[in-house]
Amino acid sequence: MTTLRVIFGDQLNESISSLSGTDKDNDIILFFEVNEEATYIKHHKKKIILIFSAMRHFAKELSEKNYAVHYIKIDDKENTGSFHGEVQRAIKHYQPQNIILTEPSEYRVYNEAKRWANDFNVAVEIRSDNRFLCSHETFKQWTQGRKQLRMEFFYREMRKQYNILMDNGQPEGGKWNYDADNRKPLKGQLSVPDTYHSKTDAITKNVIDWVDAHYSDHFGSSTPFHFAVTHKQASQALNQFIDERLASFGDYQDAMVQNEPWLYHSHIGFYLNCGLLLPLQCINQVEQAYRQNKVPLNAAEGFIRQILGWREYVRGIYWLKMPGYEKTNHLNAQRKLPGFFWGESTRMNCISQCISETHENAYAHHIQRLMVLGNFLLLAGIDPDEVNHWYMIVYADAFQWVELPNVSGMVLYADGGLLSSKPYAASGAYINKMSDYCKGCHYKVSKKDGELACPFNYLYWNFFIKNKATLKNNPRLGMSYRTLAKMSDEKIDLIETDSERFLNAIEANALV
Ligand SMILES: Cc1cc2nc3c(=O)[nH]c(=O)nc-3n(C[C@H](O)[C@H](O)[C@H](O)COP(=O)(O)OP(=O)(O)OC[C@H]3O[C@@H](n4cnc5c(N)ncnc54)[C@H](O)[C@@H]3O)c2cc1C
Ligand code: SF4
Numbered sequence: 001m002t003t004l005r006v007i008f009g010d011q012l013n014e015s016i017s018s019l020s021g022t023d024k025d026n027d028i029i030l031f032f033e034v035n036e037e038a039t040y041i042k043h044h045k046k047k048i049i050l051i052f053s054a055m056r057h058f059a060k061e062l063s064e065k066n067y068a069v070h071y072i073k074i075d076d077k078e079n080t081g082s083f084h085g086e087v088q089r090a091i092k093h094y095q096p097q098n099i100i101l102t103e104p105s106e107y108r109v110y111n112e113a114k115r116w117a118n119d120f121n122v123a124v125e126i127r128s129d130n131r132f133l134c135s136h137e138t139f140k141q142w143t144q145g146r147k148q149l150r151m152e153f154f155y156r157e158m159r160k161q162y163n164i165l166m167d168n169g170q171p172e173g174g175k176w177n178y179d180a181d182n183r184k185p186l187k188g189q190l191s192v193p194d195t196y197h198s199k200t201d202a203i204t205k206n207v208i209d210w211v212d213a214h215y216s217d218h219f220g221s222s223t224p225f226h227f228a229v230t231h232k233q234a235s236q237a238l239n240q241f242i243d244e245r246l247a248s249f250g251d252y253q254d255a256m257v258q259n260e261p262w263l264y265h266s267h268i269g270f271y272l273n274c275g276l277l278l279p280l281q282c283i284n285q286v287e288q289a290y291r292q293n294k295v296p297l298n299a300a301e302g303f304i305r306q307i308l309g310w311r312e313y314v315r316g317i318y319w320l321k322m323p324g325y326e327k328t329n330h331l332n333a334q335r336k337l338p339g340f341f342w343g344e345s346t347r348m349n350c351i352s353q354c355i356s357e358t359h360e361n362a363y364a365h366h367i368q369r370l371m372v373l374g375n376f377l378l379l380a381g382i383d384p385d386e387v388n389h390w391y392m393i394v395y396a397d398a399f400q401w402v403e404l405p406n407v408s409g410m411v412l413y414a415d416g417g418l419l420s421s422k423p424y425a426a427s428g429a430y431i432n433k434m435s436d437y438c439k440g441c442h443y444k445v446s447k448k449d450g451e452l453a454c455p456f457n458y459l460y461w462n463f464f465i466k467n468k469a470t471l472k473n474n475p476r477l478g479m480s481y482r483t484l485a486k487m488s489d490e491k492i493d494l495i496e497t498d499s500e501r502f503l504n505a506i507e508a509n510a511l512v
Contacts, residue, residue: 139316155309
């Protein structure tokens with residue numbers, strides 16, 4: 001009897017739970033590329049190329065290992081264009097006794113898969129997703145009895161549970177977190193090692209051609225395309241990061257440099273999120289590099305915290321709070337996303353840099369996403385729906401389980417402080433300290449008011465003024481509100497007038 005084993009585009013690993021126990025003589029491994037998924041949100045071209053090409057390569061690897069693979073390509077004539085339609089066709093064709101899948105990572109697709117048993121009158125087994133290190137149950141248990149769900153405490157539990165960077169039950173080096181050492185700006189002469197470049201083979205070329213022909217109206221450039229699309233390539237990308245960039249990852253984690261999109265980050269989020277890399281593989285290799293004295297502790301700990309801590313934590317929050325989480329809007333932000341987020345001109349050099357790099361690479365590093373783009377969207381009061389839509393489109397690593405908590409929780413404070421104890425609001429001074437963007441900008445970062453003042457400067461205080469009723473009792477914002485209380489009425493007037501002029505201009509789509 002046949003079992004249909006469904007593999008989604010972000011589950012590309014032979015150790016995935018849905019493949020466990022496969023009977024290679026009888027079971028069918030089903031892959032489908034569907035138009036509905038490529039277009040329900042008009043993903044960046046590079047993201048579609050990455051996923052389709054990686055799916056095709058993984059399916060080929062499985063075939064070469066004698067799995068019976070049934071692969072539906074996007075251009076197959078009979079392709080119905082939806083998960084539902086493709087599962088239905090496969091059931092008709094194979095008459096399976098059951099379907100096995102690993103739980104989809106996004107709530108929307110999970111709900112779709114839950115319907116199959118009923119709709120198709122077939123047994124459906126949904127297995128837990130073993131690409132993650134913390135199960136839904138364990139995360140839920142961790143939340144029990146806690147007033148606040150801070151990532152730092154979750155991370156410490158994960159370190160202990162997996163015995164990572166531990167020394168006789170204590171954190172390696174005596175501290176759990178070396179973040180305070182990880183805030184150096186990077187200015188002056190630079191020679192940053194390049195990011196990983198794969199060679200484009202015939203499979204990838206075919207996908208690029210399809211995407212160029214059929215999704216030409218999607219955001220972003222399809223080429224040059226150099227992402228890894230196989231496990232081997234993704235492992236090479238990881239090794240290259242560990243050998244060439246990890247040592248400086250900690251120090252320069254928050255730095256931003258004009259025309260240097262990649263810096264010392266790992267650029268592996270896309271591979272982790274589609275299964276080409278597994279989290280423990282990355283964590284173990286980085287810990288090993290530290291134990292072999294190849295990299296300092298602040299670099300290894302800083303990196304491991306991102307994967308063992310942040311990545312698992314945001315997934316836990318997502319599944320804990322969905323479906324309501326995508327509707328949160330604690331600060332009642334209502335403005336539309338400005339046109340320059342889609343590539344129209346802006347005179348704000350920091351924003352222009354981060355958006356053009358995003359367009360080109362389907363990538364921006366964390367501080368660009370958080371402290372430039374996100375900070376602007378927070379200060380300008382842009383509607384969380386619009387912001388989430390944008391972030392889901394533009395990054396190759398964007399999947400709702402990780403994008404939504406980062407945007408609604410970390411950036412917009414839309415969840416009212418569940419994920420972050422205070423909004424990450426910052427004036428131009430922060431961007432000037434951590435980057436060299438300001439020196440090439442039309443605006444003056446040192447100016448606080450008037451047409452030439454850096455917009456972040458007045459929008460920052462305007463944000464605190466406008467959200468006073470909601471935020472003034474937050475103990476972590478006491479300093480900001482004390483400073484505001486000492487401001488003269490004249491100064492507050494200037495802030496409000498400048499902000500109104502600027503916000504009206506973005507609403508009118510004028511050049512700002
Ligand atoms: C507004 C906003 C939106 C984001 N959207 C996404 C998204 O759609 N997909 C996504 O994977 N990450 C997202 N992040 C988190 C983070 O910015 C990216 O994971 C990271 O920039 C990917 O680049 P990298 O692989 O070079 O990461 P590195 O800086 O090298 O970090 C290593 C890895 O740690 C993990 N990581 C780091 N920070 C986070 C975080 N805050 N949450 C979850 N995992 C983290 C990622 O897997 C990342 O690959 C977002 C952050 C912000 C502020
Ligand atoms: S001056 Fe302001 S707008 Fe210009 S780059 Fe600096 S922070 Fe950005």
